[in-house]
Amino acid sequence: MKNLLIAAAALALSAGATLAEPLRMGTEGAYPPYNFVNEKGEVDGFEVELGNELCKRIGAECTWVRNDWDSIIPNLVSSNYDTIMAGMNITDERRKSIAFSDEYTPPPPSAYLALTPDADVTGAVAAQTNTIQAGYVAETGATLIEFATGEEAIAAVRNGEAEAVFADRDFLVPFERDAADLVWVEGQDRVVVGEGLGIGMRQSDTELKARFDAAIAEMRADGSLDAMISKWLGDESMTFAAQAEAGAEN
Structure with a gap:
């Protein structure tokens, strides 16, 4: 009987270990x-x-x-x-x-970030590839420039390749807050998509x-x-x- 109880306890412990x-x-x-x-x-x-x-x-x-x-x-x-x-x-x-x-x-808001608050968001706009933001930009008729990462899309604004970047606002907040050269595009900093x-x-x-x-x-x-x-x-x-x-x- 004692051996049976020990075996049952061991089985229970083993079962518990595999529950996760x-x-x-x-x-x-x-x-x-x-x-x-x-x-x-x-x-x-x-x-x-x-x-x-x-x-x-x-x-x-x-x-x-x-x-x-x-x-x-x-x-x-x-x-x-x-x-x-x-x-x-x-x-x-x-x-x-x-x-x-x-x-x-x-639904988290998206936003346009640029070098000036009056940037032309109907011109060349950068976005991360395969995102809803990239799809939204394409639907607006702007020239969409896609990048593998969000940071590469931001870099495109700084090097003059794009007028603005469009991405999740929460992702862009630290860049707008901490960088002296980047600002929200006026009236375009809380765009709800998705x-x-x-x-x-x-x-x-x-x-x-x-x-x-x-x-x-x-x-x-x-x-x-x-x-x-x-x-x-x-x-x-x-x-x-x-x-x-x-x-x-x-």
């Missing part, structure tokens, strides 16, 4: 404050902290995989990782290739999507998601509570 499902979380690591590589060489940022918390709530063990933006969706579909958390806005076009969780931020940021998953992973959706809903309800948005994106960023309040007023 391994999940590979794909990110770019080059889009602060959403995701970036810190001084220790580790991925960090809003989405990394949020992703780790969501994994904890669904009983999964996250590991982070860096991938260049322009191939981040194909490598998810090819099963090189299980999710994408990389400042990716939910769009109908992307839904043709992948599934999304419910949004974990309200439906909000979501976790990208393979379309076949319906059960994983349901679990992430439940965890996101739980964090929205207990206020921890809004607190994380304010921590990483700033007090001026739109939270779910502020979105609900604005909706109630309208």
Whole structure:
């Protein structure tokens, strides 16, 4: 009997050790404050902290995989990782290739940044390739110049290759704040495009999507998601509570 009890205890411990499902979380690591590589060489940022918390709530063990933006969706579909958390806005076009969780931020505003506040945003505009901002610029009729990273798009403004750069406002804020040569284009610093940021998953992973959706809903309800948005994106960023309040007023 004693041996049976020991064996049962060992089995229970073994089962407990395997409860944490391994999940590979794909990110770019080059889009602060959403995701970036810190001084220790580790991925960090809003989405990394949020992703780790969501994994904890669904009983999964996250590991982070860096991938260049322009191939981040194909490598998810090819099963090189299980999710994408990389400042990716939910769009109908992307839904043709992948599934999304419910949004974990309200739609973040985009903005034009330039050397002068009266820059011509109908001229040459830089944007990161395969982003909703690049698509928006193309639809405006401006001359779109695409770059692999957001920082390269900003450099194009400084070297005179583009009149302005169009990107997520939260990404551009440090450049506008800390650089003496870059300013918001007047009246063009809060342009809303997209439906909000979501976790990208393979379309076949319906059960994983349901679990992430439940965890996101739980964090929205207990206020921890809004607190994380304010921590990483700033007090001026739109939270779910502020979105609900604005909706109630309208």
